[in-house]
Amino acid sequence: ADKDAKKESNTEDTQTEGKVKIGMTLYSLKNEFTVRLANAAEAKAEELGIELVVYDGNYDPSTQISQVETMISDGCDGIILNPQDAEACAPCVDKAADAGIPVVGVNTRVKSDKLTSYVGSIDVTAGEMEMQKIVDLLDGKGNIVIIEGPMGQSAQIERREGIQNILDKYPDIKVLAEKTANWSRSEGMTVMENWLQAFDNIDAVVGENDEMALGAREAIKAAGKDIPAIGVDGITDALNAVEEDNLVASIFQDGAGQGSKAVEVLLDAINGETVEENYWIDFEEVNKDNVEEFKQRAQ
Amino acid sequence: MEKDKEQKIGVKTFIAKYGVIVGLVIIMVFFTVMKAKFLTVENMLNMLRQTSINGLLAIGMTFVVLTGGIDLSVGSIVGASGMFAALVARTEVGMPWYLALLVGLLVGLLLGAVNGVIISYLRVPAFIATLGMLSIARGITFMASDAKPVPGLSKGFLSIGGGSVGFFPIPILILIFVLIICYITLYKTRYGRYVFATGGNPTSARVSGINVKLITCSVYMISGLLSGLAGVILTSRVTSGLAQSGNGYEVDAIAAAVIGGNSLSGGRGRLWGTIIGFLIMGVMNNGLDMMAVSSYWQLVIKGIIIIGAVMLDSLNEIKE
Amino acid sequence: MEKDKEQKIGVKTFIAKYGVIVGLVIIMVFFTVMKAKFLTVENMLNMLRQTSINGLLAIGMTFVVLTGGIDLSVGSIVGASGMFAALVARTEVGMPWYLALLVGLLVGLLLGAVNGVIISYLRVPAFIATLGMLSIARGITFMASDAKPVPGLSKGFLSIGGGSVGFFPIPILILIFVLIICYITLYKTRYGRYVFATGGNPTSARVSGINVKLITCSVYMISGLLSGLAGVILTSRVTSGLAQSGNGYEVDAIAAAVIGGNSLSGGRGRLWGTIIGFLIMGVMNNGLDMMAVSSYWQLVIKGIIIIGAVMLDSLNEIKE
Amino acid sequence: MQGIEKSFNSVQVLQGINFCLEQGSVHALMGENGAGKSTLMKILAGIYKKDKGTIKIKESNVDINTPKQSQELGVAMIHQELSPIPEMTVAENIYLGREPGKGLFLDYKEMYQQTEELLKSLKIQVSPRAVMRNLKVADQQLVEIAKAISLNAEIIVMDEPTSAITDKEVSNLFEIIEDLKKHGKGIIYISHKMDEIFQIADDITVLRDGVYVNTWKAKDINQNTLIKSMVGRELTEIYPKEIVPITEDMLELQNFTKKGKFEGINFKVKKGEIYGIAGLVGAGRTELMHGLFGLDKLDTGKVILEGKEVEIKSPKDAIANRIAYVTEDRKLEGLVLEMSVGQNITLPSMKKLSKGLFVQEKEERTIIKEQREALRIKCSSERQLVKLLSGGNQQKVVLAKWLIKSPKILILDEPTRGIDVGAKAEIYKLMCEFVGKGNSIIMISSEMPEVMGMADRILVLSNGKASGELSREEFTQEHIMKMSVEHI
């Protein structure tokens, strides 16, 4: 039996020698957005004829570090990193760099100068975009509530920063309340229900992602009101909601584009070609006018 | 003088017996004072509707806890049953709402039965068996939907969580209905007696001719069934099947049962305590949101409230 | 014939007593067969380093569980102590690494002591007290950093989690060191006896002149202290203080203890079991990642492994 | 001890109790179940705090608040109800709280050696390394005795130390007590076994309903007066054995075997008969009954009930065949301590007391009330938790719960363990009434006078094997003893 095992591993090794093997760790595989990103990367990898192994980081940076360690000992040629946290996932990059393996960051930046390349966008921009949209809608004056992502997560911190950047410019916009709903639709709904009880004068809801904004909208509709809400990501439900005037807009983040681009860039890096430091894939606003186009892209 | 003493004893015994009720009242008075809009019929209905899901889970958990068990899988069962109900309830499938409800209940019952069999017949500790199920049921849920939301549910289905009968939101009515059934089951039927006996002393229960294994198995089925119901309501409330839904709900459900004075070592407990338990949790979440307390402070205050409410219950024992 | 029988009984008793070890071996053999690179020195060290944090928490949890308690706050204490250690360990503060370590340990010890006092002297059930602390400690952690990461830690501090002595990563050495100390404490000292006695029958323990309250309080301090240590290692490993870190770790820690055969009702347990428990969890996580099982299937398989490993332990009892 | 008073939740259980123990003597404390004997002693041992009164040890007033203080003052107690720590070894239990060792560290070798010596000197045959959980009740009690003696205390309280052990061990214990007396120790001895009292006591104090009755020198009082002062009424006969017609076969056990426990046991019980089973501790009597009642699986064995073979796989089957089993350990197997007196009584009868699924509460209450009165169960109400009752009253609850099942066969395993003379007589009377109706009883008892007084025939087990059956004319203590050791 021992011999057999060896034989098997040998064939496996030769297989991997011929084929480029890359690993990808995502901060989670439990939400639509990252799944979309992972699927796009997988499709691209297949198209390019390379092997891609996808890991679920379970919202935990130390798990992601462990996974990078696993990938290194597993003999990956390159790594795509979608970090849970910009700071805490830096050791992932260091470890890979020490092992001489290129790392491409995707979707969320990681604070390390050893990163081979970054494909994605800046979450601060998303915050700014959605807040600006609401400011325009309210003509620079009114009361809003903010539903935040899990406290301490990079996306939450940066989107909140973007929101604040705009708020600082419009002192007449008042934040009545803000609370985390952990990216969750049902939590977003509950929080909104309570706020609707507490405040009669909410003019708009700013959600740091679509799920929570959609939850808030459910609460608003159930209360027989119509308070505009906005979210980030452009998930399928959000696109539908924008189409049905249920959401004012969603800030679309091209997960699929990021995923496939990251694979391309990483393969270039593995093959020794020079790659740029950043490939920006910008946030785009989805509104009633352009939603059709986004729905097609999302397919 | 004499009378005074008697009254004092009265108050003391009351606090000893009903400490959590006093806790609930204190919390409610506090929120009412801080925020006038807290104690309105509208907000109370709102709070009850929100808490109905945790309420259902906590009631199921009470059965489990009474036998000395624990069910960590309720949150995942909520997710699984909600997801399968959603898959059936999509408008494009064209099934009536009650079929979707049935699917949700059956999924819950089935997963609960698996728990029960593993625990009572294969003798795996409840903590491990239901922890395993927590993981398995969530995995199945993700597979069923590939982590994507399942929207577009039929109107009939959506009214389970969103509708009202007259003034009363349907989830509240369901909760009350379930409470009555469970109260009768626990206190008025032979089955209820067997549940208490099994938790209090399984050996004595067995000697008395009770099929202890069957009883143990059955409480997980009850918990699963109620989780299934909660899953359907939640899905209907958020208007789509979500793979993540119910995540972590087990903690609140166990907390409600324990705050209510049910001992995790079994045999000692009370259903009314569980009601107070989930009301405390519901009032706390609602009140803190209404007061717009910052997320950080909410965490600290919640912790203090949970401990404080129970402390009233135990303070009296200390003096003894 | 005779010999055969004897051997059979031998195997049976072995499985009955050491079922989880058999479980671990089966899992390891499985992974080794499936993935040749699994059983290499490099990967084993890798796996041990990954598991060291859960290992420390599980050891602390073993003390708590032996007294019949539970500590849900370990994950939050990991977060709090890691954060405070990070605040001290920043290069700009200029403190030596051991001071930061000390701060982390003290924060853990302090929060553990608060748990202990609430549980043993104020008689709040452990589940509630530590659930409250879970919430409170996390709230404090968020406040300490405004939920933002704290990067830029000193080199010395970073080597606690990242360094090696010769071949061995420092976290593994720390884990082994703690294991030895705790083994001696539990089995070779009077204190250890008292922990077992307190869990086995608190009334008898009290009658024998043991200060049951103090013992109860102390196990939460041990758990807190080890959580503090784990927090420091984790922070050092991820090179920055994170407000979210340690979130949910309590489940794995309790699972490791229970998989190892420690009864949640107290008095019955074994430290070596806990070691097997956290090794099973570590091997499982590492092996499934190595095999690149899809994340949904991982959930299902993990659930099955957890239940399966324990079932070996209980299977024999069933026949009895 | 003087003027001791104590109440629980405003229920007075002790009222102005005076008690005085002399050095080098055995002072018996007597009284009915629930009279307050254990409570008084627990005050002395620092487990309960007294409400009023003073305690003097060697002429000086002492303040006892914790068990530790009490121990330091030289008081040791063998508890009636306290169980040991089940997962620890015998030695660890005995030396709990005062383990030998240096500094923080334990010296196991020393501990096991000392235990070995201690057990040897007390002639107790238990391994120091045995885990408590695996010991039988009797051996656990012996370990408790050893523990109390090893404390080297001036005052040793023995609260029903012989409730679980057989005559051989009892006489061994009495030798030890004599020895302690010689060394000037004072012993407080609580027991419901009259013959024991008159055998060893120097003084006797009687309590009734928490009130002090009187103290006598043992030689100045006879059994009847003592019983009268305890019970408050005349009790003419302790064993009110009535001869009832013994008719056809009720139950037959064929070839009952469970390896390592008992082997090839056959016997028949007739209608109207009380069938006694005697033997030493560990003879396998309890195990045999577990097998009959479906609690343990048998290797071989057939049960023939009224001429028909029946299959008993679980207690449920046994109950369905109208067999009832009063177990030997009421706390472990008889009662659900967190449930009320009433709920415990009706637990096996739930089916009969329900219509469909629902419990008929009115009917239930009536039955509970009947039983409480019939057995004189002393409790504040039927809703009192059974764990708060005195040991004797708990035993009555177990009896009550089976009697209402109106079984045809009643298995009584040590039925009067820890029960006072008055209640004993009542139980014996109930037994006679029960068989008078054409039912049968299987009675296991380690109290020789009891089996001989009540049984029609006695089966003697020795080390899991039947040594023979005796009919009433053949009953003698020597005879039974000899047969008990036949297979050892």
Ligand SMILES: Nc1ncnc2c1ncn2[C@@H]1O[C@H](COP(=O)(O)OP(=O)(O)OP(=O)(O)O)[C@@H](O)[C@H]1O
């Ligand atoms: N912890 C307690 N709480 C309430 N009542 C109690 C408690 N302990 C004992 N009692 C009551 O006090 C009375 C005396 O009980 P105690 O155990 O001292 O009796 P006893 O004389 O030892 O009886 P027995 O011979 O049956 O052991 C009983 O009526 C009992 O119900």
Ligand SMILES: Nc1ncnc2c1ncn2[C@@H]1O[C@H](COP(=O)(O)OP(=O)(O)OP(=O)(O)O)[C@@H](O)[C@H]1O
């Ligand atoms: N819990 C147990 N674990 C292991 N062995 C046991 C246990 N209980 C009893 N035994 C063994 O079974 C044998 C028969 O015990 P059993 O209790 O039936 O004896 P008994 O005649 O009823 O004695 P007693 O008068 O003490 O009840 C004993 O030799 C004992 O070693």
Ligand SMILES: [Mg+2]
């Ligand atoms: Mg007593």
Ligand SMILES: [Mg+2]
């Ligand atoms: Mg016996």
